[in-house]
Amino acid sequence: MDLFLQQVLNGVMIGSTYAVVALGFSLVFSVMRVVNMAHPEFFMAGAFGAYVMTRYVTTNVAGVLAGGMLVAAAVGLVVERLAIRPVRGRYVMIPFIATSGVGIALQHLAERVFGSDPVAIPAVVPAASYTFGPVSVTRMQLVTFAIAVVLMLGLRYYVRNTKWGRATRAVAERPEVAAAFGVDVDFVSRLTVGISALMAGAAGVSIGMLYTSAWAFMGLIYGLKSFVCMLVAGNRHVEGVMVVGLMLGVLEALVSGYLTSTLRDAVAFGVLVVVLVFKPNGLFGSYSV
Amino acid sequence: MSDLAAFLTPVLITAGINSIIALGLYITMSSGPLSVAHAALAGMGGYLGAVLTTNFGWPFSLAILAGMLLGFVTGLLLGLLIVRMNELVAGLTTLGFGETMAVIAFNIDYIGGANAFSGIPLRTTLPLVYAVLAVILFVAWRYDESRLGYAARATRDSPVTADAMGINITWVKSLTFGIGAAIAALGGVLRAHYILVQGPEDMGFFVSVGFLIFVIFGGSYVFWGPLFGAMTLTILPEVLRFSAKDRFIIYGVLLTIMVILRPQGLITRRSMR
Amino acid sequence: MSVLLRVQDLDVSYGAVPAVQGLALELPAGEIRAILGANGAGKTSTVKAILGLVRARGTIELEGQPIQGAPAHRIHALGVAWVPEGRQLFSTLTVHENLEMGAFARGHGDGFAARVDDIFAMFPRLRERHHQLAGSLSGGEQQMLAIARALVSEPRLLIMDEPSLGLAPKVVQRLFEQIQEINARGLSILMVEQNARQALRIAHYAYLLEVGRLAAEGPSAALMASENIQRAYLGG
Numbered sequence: 001m002d003l004f005l006q007q008v009l010n011g012v013m014i015g016s017t018y019a020v021v022a023l024g025f026s027l028v029f030s031v032m033r034v035v036n037m038a039h040p041e042f043f044m045a046g047a048f049g050a051y052v053m054t055r056y057v058t059t060n061v062a063g064v065l066a067g068g069m070l071v072a073a074a075v076g077l078v079v080e081r082l083a084i085r086p087v088r089g090r091y092v093m094i095p096f097i098a099t100s101g102v103g104i105a106l107q108h109l110a111e112r113v114f115g116s117d118p119v120a121i122p123a124v125v126p127a128a129s130y131t132f133g134p135v136s137v138t139r140m141q142l143v144t145f146a147i148a149v150v151l152m153l154g155l156r157y158y159v160r161n162t163k164w165g166r167a168t169r170a171v172a173e174r175p176e177v178a179a180a181f182g183v184d185v186d187f188v189s190r191l192t193v194g195i196s197a198l199m200a201g202a203a204g205v206s207i208g209m210l211y212t213s214a215w216a217f218m219g220l221i222y223g224l225k226s227f228v229c230m231l232v233a234g235n236r237h238v239e240g241v242m243v244v245g246l247m248l249g250v251l252e253a254l255v256s257g258y259l260t261s262t263l264r265d266a267v268a269f270g271v272l273v274v275v276l277v278f279k280p281n282g283l284f285g286s287y288s289v
Numbered sequence: 290m291s292d293l294a295a296f297l298t299p300v301l302i303t304a305g306i307n308s309i310i311a312l313g314l315y316i317t318m319s320s321g322p323l324s325v326a327h328a329a330l331a332g333m334g335g336y337l338g339a340v341l342t343t344n345f346g347w348p349f350s351l352a353i354l355a356g357m358l359l360g361f362v363t364g365l366l367l368g369l370l371i372v373r374m375n376e377l378v379a380g381l382t383t384l385g386f387g388e389t390m391a392v393i394a395f396n397i398d399y400i401g402g403a404n405a406f407s408g409i410p411l412r413t414t415l416p417l418v419y420a421v422l423a424v425i426l427f428v429a430w431r432y433d434e435s436r437l438g439y440a441a442r443a444t445r446d447s448p449v450t451a452d453a454m455g456i457n458i459t460w461v462k463s464l465t466f467g468i469g470a471a472i473a474a475l476g477g478v479l480r481a482h483y484i485l486v487q488g489p490e491d492m493g494f495f496v497s498v499g500f501l502i503f504v505i506f507g508g509s510y511v512f513w514g515p516l517f518g519a520m521t522l523t524i525l526p527e528v529l530r531f532s533a534k535d536r537f538i539i540y541g542v543l544l545t546i547m548v549i550l551r552p553q554g555l556i557t558r559r560s561m562r
Numbered sequence: 563m564s565v566l567l568r569v570q571d572l573d574v575s576y577g578a579v580p581a582v583q584g585l586a587l588e589l590p591a592g593e594i595r596a597i598l599g600a601n602g603a604g605k606t607s608t609v610k611a612i613l614g615l616v617r618a619r620g621t622i623e624l625e626g627q628p629i630q631g632a633p634a635h636r637i638h639a640l641g642v643a644w645v646p647e648g649r650q651l652f653s654t655l656t657v658h659e660n661l662e663m664g665a666f667a668r669g670h671g672d673g674f675a676a677r678v679d680d681i682f683a684m685f686p687r688l689r690e691r692h693h694q695l696a697g698s699l700s701g702g703e704q705q706m707l708a709i710a711r712a713l714v715s716e717p718r719l720l721i722m723d724e725p726s727l728g729l730a731p732k733v734v735q736r737l738f739e740q741i742q743e744i745n746a747r748g749l750s751i752l753m754v755e756q757n758a759r760q761a762l763r764i765a766h767y768a769y770l771l772e773v774g775r776l777a778a779e780g781p782s783a784a785l786m787a788s789e790n791i792q793r794a795y796l797g798g
Contacts, residue, residue, distance in 0.1 A: 094548055096323075100498055107541075180635075181667065182668075182715070183635055185635070231381055
C-alpha cells in the first residue's frame with residue numbers, strides 16, 4: 001500500500017508536467033487546427049533557457065523560470081512565423097509536416113550548439129524532502145507541481161474569464177464569425193502559440209531542474225506523450241487533456257513501481273492504441289478537423 | 290580510381306537501400322495515410338532477418354522473405370487499424386507504433402536490447418542492392434498502372450467518391466500499407482546485412498521522417514519521385530561532406546520549405562510527360 | 563439620401579469556379595434592401611465579399627470609403643455587423659458571452675450594459691436565458707441571439723443572411739416585424755433571403771441573382787407585381 005501511494009504521488013507530480021505540455025499542444029490544435037510538431041522543442045528550449053540562466057545570470061528560481069519561459073516563447077514566435085502562419089488553414093497534414101521539419105532542425109541545432117550529451121543544470125532549489133506518513137516528496141517535486149498547477153489554473157482563468165480568452169474560444173469554434181465581429185484571428189493565433197510555448201517552456205524548466213539536465217532531444221519523449229494525451233482525451237474539452245496527463249503519469253509510475261521501469265515509456269503508446277481502437281475520437285470527444 | 294570506388298560504394302549502397310524503403314513508403318502513402326512508421330517496419334524486418342541468418346543459419350534469401358512477410362502482416366494490421374481514422378489521427382498512430390516498436394526493441398535482450406543486435410553476416414552487395422531496386426522499381430511501375438494503384442489514388446483523393454464507385458476502401462488501404470511495409474522490411478533486411486548491426490535507434494520517428502522527406506521532396510504522386518528524392522538526398526550530403534548533425538538541420542529546413550512551397554514534390558505526374 | 567453601401571463590378575470566384583460575376587448594388591442609408599435568388603445563386607458569396615471574408619474583385623464602398631480587400635475585423639470596426647446564415651452562434655459560449663463577443667470591437671464601457679438592456683427589451687426571452695449556453699437555445703431563440711449579437715456593436719449596416727431559415731411560419735412573421743422595428747430606428751439592412759415573399763413585404767428594394775449574375779432589380783412593389791418573379795419565386 002505504501003508503494004502504491006508513493007507511486008501515485010510520484011505519478012501525479014510527473015503527470016502534471018505532461019498535462020501542461022499537452023495542454024499547450026491541444027490549445028494550438030483546437031484554435032488553429034494545426035498539429036504543432038515543434039511543440040516539444042518549446043519544452044526543450046525552456047530547459048536550455050534554464051541552463052543558460054543558471055550558468056550566466058542567476059540561480060534564483062523565479063528568474064530561471066522566467067528566463068526559460070521567455071526563451072521558449074521566442075522560439076514559439078519564430079516557429080509560428082515560419083512554419084505555421086504560411087500554412088494555417090491548409091490541408092491538415094501540411095502544417096504537421098512543416099512543423100516536423102522545423103522541429104527536427106531545432107533539435108539538431110541545439111545539438112550543434114550544446115553538444116550531443118546532456119548538459120548539467122545546477123540544483124536551483126535547495127534539496128529538501130518532506131514526509132507525510134507513508135509517502136515522501138522532495139521540495140523540487142513540489143515546486144514542479146506548483147508551477148504546473150499555477151499554469152493550468154492560469155490558462156483556465158484566461159480562457160474562461162478574459163476578453164482574449166473568450167475570443168480564443170470563439171476562434172476555435174468559428175474563426176470566420178469571430179473575424180466578422182472584430183477579432184484579429186492572426187493575432188489570436190500568434191497569442192495562442194505564444195501561450196503554448198510559455199507553458200511548454202515552463203514545463204521544460206521544471207523538468208530541467210528536476211532532473212538537473214537538459215538535452216537536445218529531451219523534448220521528443222515528452223512531446224510524444226503529450227500528443228498521446230491529446231489523442232486520448234480528444235480536443236473538445238481542454239480539461240480532459242489535464243486529466244489524461246495526470247492519469248498517464250500515475251499509470252506510468254505504477255507500471256514502473258510494480259512491473260519494470262523499462263516499460264514505462266511504452267505505457268503511453270499502449271494506452272493510445274487501446275483507447276483509439278474503441279474511441280477513435282478520444283475519451284471526451286473531438287471537434288472534427 | 291579504386292579510392293573513388295571505395296568512397297562511392299557505401300554511399301551508393303545506402304542510397305539504393307534508402308530508395309527501396311522510400312518506395313515502400315510511397316506505395317503505402319499512395320492510398321492516403323501518411324506513415325512515420327516505416328523506419329520501424331524496416332527495422333523489424335532487419336531484426337527478424339538478422340536473427341534468422343545469424344542465430345539460425347538461414348539462407349539470406351529466406352531471411353529476406355521472412356522479413357517481408359513480417360512486414361506485410363504488420364503493415365496489413367496497421368492499415369486495418371487506421372482505416373477509419375482521419376488522416377491526422379492515423380499519422381499520429383503510426384508515430385506511436387513506430388516509437389513503441391523502438392522502445393520494445395530497446396528492451397528485448399535477446400535481440401541485443403540497448404546494445405543492438407550485432408554479428409550479422411555481410412550479405413548485401415552493391416549489385417544485389419541495385420538488382421533488388423530494379424525489381425522494386427518494376428513492381429512500383431506496374432503498381433501505379435494497376436487496378437490497385439488506381440483504386441489507391443482514388444481513395445486518397447476522395448474517399449467518399451471511391452466508396453461510391455464500389456472500391457473497398459478497407460481492403461485498399463490495408464493492402465497498400467501491407468505491401469509498402471513489406472518493401473520497407475525488405476530494405477531493412479538488406480540494411481542489416483550491410484551495416485552488420487541492427488539497433489532500436491534506427492527505428493524511431495526521426496528516421497521515418499527522413500524517409501518521408503525523400504518522398505515529399507522527390508514527389509509523392511509518381512514512383513520516380515521517391516527514387517529521385519532518396520538518391521539525391523542521400524548522395525548529395527555525402528558528396529558535399531555534411532556531417533550527420535548538419536544534415537538533419539538541412540533535412541528539417543528542406544522539409545518545411547518543400548511542404549510549404551511545393552507539397553506535391555519535385556517530380557509530379559505532369560513533369561514526367 | 564446618402565448611399566451607405568455601394569458595390570460595383572463584383573466578381574467572386576472559388577478557385578476556377580465563378581460564384582458572382584459583374585454584380586452591382588447599392589444600399590441607401592436607412593433602407594432595407596433584399597438580395598433574392600435560389601440556392602447557389604451567389605447570394606452568400608456576395609455577402610461574404612462585402613464582409614471581407616472572401617477575396618473578391620471589384621469595388622465595395624462603405625460611405626464612399628473603399629473596403630474591398632480589407633480584413634474582416636477591420637470592416638466590422640467600420641460599423642458592419644453580420645447575422646450569418648444558420649445563425650452560427652458560439653455554441654460553447656453563453657448567451658451573455660456571445661453578446662460580449664458581439665461587442666468585442668467596441669469594448670465594455672458603460673455603453674455595453676445599456677445596449678444589452680435595450681436588446682433584452684426587444685428580446686425578453688434572451689434575458690431569461692442569460693447564462694445558458696448558446697447551443698442549448700431553441701431555433702427561434704438562436705435567431706434572436708444572432709441578431710442581438712450583431713446589434714450589440716451598434717453597427718451602421720446590418721447584413722442578414724437567410725434569417726428565416728429553419729423557423730416556423732409564426733416565428734418568421736414576428737421576426738420580420740422585429741426587423742422592421744430595427745430598421746425604423748435608423749439601421750440600414752441588407753438582407754439575403756430565399757423566402758422572397760416575406761422579404762419583399764418589408765424591403766424597399768430588391769436584387770434578384772441567378773447563377774451569380776444580376777437578373778432583375780427594382781422596388782419591391784414592382785418585383786412583386788412582375789409575372790416572371792411571381793411564377794419563379796413567389797409560387798404564384
